[in-house]
Amino acid sequence: MLIGELAERSGVSARMVRHYANAGLVSTTRDGNGYRDFDEYQVGRVQAIRALLLLGLTVSQIRELVSCLGAAVTMPTCPAARATLVQRLGVVDQQIADLLTMRERIVSGLELVDAR
Known part of the structure; x- marks a missing residue:
């Protein structure tokens, strides 16, 4: 599948899919015309990457x-x-x-301000 279809099916932008591919997080091959070609398996992979990013993991941590x-x-x-x-x-x-x-410090500061 092409990058646009993968992006749509996995819920991210094509730019993010490209970033994940360049970072080595998703696998891709190149068609004869130079377009990236992704297999079905990469939909789940992109969704897993997205879930890990939402946990605050870095791309380097995810790559590992x-x-x-x-x-x-x-x-x-x-x-x-x-x-x-x-x-x-x-x-x-x-x-x-x-x-x-x-x-706690802010609350203490507010209490001082209010006391005056």
């Missing part, structure tokens, strides 16, 4: 997981994926803690 994406539409299930997700969860937990601390 490409071999264990399989036909999964939502999540790879290999040990490397678990380790990557555990690491990402730690980052998110720290961001939450930092935001809660900032929130």
